Amino acid sequence: MRKNKDADGPAAGEDLIFTAAGPTAHQSEPGDRAGLGTRLAAILAVGAVSLLFVMILAAALPALIQPGPGSPLDWVWQPYQGHFGILPMCLGSLALAGFALIIGWPLALGLCCWLLTEEARAARPLVKLTGTLIRFMTTIPTVVYGFAAVFLLTPLVRTALGGTGMCLLSAGIMLTLLILPTMVLVLEAGLGPRLERLCPWGQALGFSRLDLLRFFVLPKARRNLTAAAVLGFGRAVGDTLIPLMLAGNATQVPGGLTESLRTLTAHMALVTANEVGGAAYNSLFVAGLILLLVNGGVSLALRRLETDARRGKEMRSC
Structure with a gap:
């Protein structure tokens, strides 16, 4: 004796949709599930980057608003004399x-x-x-x-x-x-x-x-x-x-090709290895914020170029 399919409930891959005529089975599209996964991944990625930016900004603000020679926005790095310019x-x-x-x-x-x-x-x-x-x-x-x-x-x-x-x-x-x-x-x-x-x-x-x-x-x-x-x-x-x-790794502005210099990334590596806490350590968050903004600008520039290229293809196809 054959059983009624409706009495057995929806089959695998089907969802119940309630309409005026009662619940009906709807076959889920694989593309819908893939699109949902992509959106969730995008939300998680944007949320993680936003959280990272907020955390670094919150840690860098006390150093940024600090007046006087101890400000990281200075040209002198002499931590033993209270100068933390980056x-x-x-x-x-x-x-x-x-x-x-x-x-x-x-x-x-x-x-x-x-x-x-x-x-x-x-x-x-x-x-x-x-x-x-x-x-x-x-x-x-x-x-x-x-x-x-x-x-x-x-x-x-x-x-x-x-x-x-x-x-x-x-x-x-x-x-x-x-x-x-x-x-x-x-x-x-x-x-x-x-x-x-x-x-x-x-x-x-x-x-x-x-x-x-x-x-x-x-x-x-x-x-x-x-x-x-x-x-x-x-x-x-x-x-x-x-x-x-x-x-x-000299903390100076290079005046020629044969002079030493120190970059932000090298500075963060050196100070992190020797400092924990204090004004010198806090200035690293300002350096990290600057690097994050630079990399964000690079990503936005690449995204803009990609968008312009796609728009140009659409205009040519029309």
């Missing part, structure tokens, strides 16, 4: 990240263009090897870069330019190597598909891959170029170990 470290972070970006971004663009346009059959193994090496560089821990530079790079800088070798130049060179693979991969992901779409008709008209990239792809790739620069800058500002190991 502005030299802010400029040190900007100088080091700017140096790495100025050197690394053109190198990344040139390397990406070569990887995308090299057509010689004899050079194909070298192109594949270079691409593999770039991807491998993204997996190398930062401490390995710093450790290698201490024994290989700083003696060369010391011999050629004098000083200790622990300076803006040494840290900037290694930081350039650190952010270079990231920028190359971002540029390759943005420029490569466009070039491949243009290749069939472009080569039929007699254009080489380099001509297509130079005259058709690059002029329309402003967002990709900017995104690579912004992402590389954020990566450089947030790094800790390379400035800590190679920059010299």
Whole structure:
């Protein structure tokens, strides 16, 4: 004897929906459950970041409103004399990240263009090897870069330019190597598909891959170029170990490539290892707030570029 399906209740994956005619079974869509999970994950992520920002801001406010020479918004860091200024470290972070970006971004663009346009059959193994090496560089821990530079790079800088070798130049060179693979991969992901779409008709008209990239792809790739620069800058500002190991950690504004400096990230690592409580320790929350704002600005800039790119595609499709 066959049982009534309605008497057995809804089957697995069905929900009861109450209507004017009584409860009916409704099949739940997998997309609805996936969308709910995505929204919950987004809410948790936004809540965690907001809570982190509020906690750091609450801890930094007492130090920010402190008047006099003990304020962290000062140019002198001499904790034994009551000076806790972190502005030299802010400029040190900007100088080091700017140096790495100025050197690394053109190198990344040139390397990406070569990887995308090299057509010689004899050079194909070298192109594949270079691409593999770039991807491998993204997996190398930062401490390995710093450790290698201490024994290989700083003696060369010391011999050629004098000083200790622990300076803006040494840290900037290694930081350039650190952010270079990231920028190359971002540029390759943005420029490569466009070039491949243009290749069939472009080569039929007699254009080489380099001509297509130079005259058709690059002029329309402003967002990709900017995104690579912004992402590389954020990566450089947030790094800790390379400035800590190679920059010299002098609390001063660098006046040249051979002078030492200290970044915000290295400053936080050094002070945290030696201080617990007190004005010097509290100034670290101001440094953390500044870094959080910088990284938030980088994320917002990337989001804006992504939104503009999507809007441009929608307008072209219309």
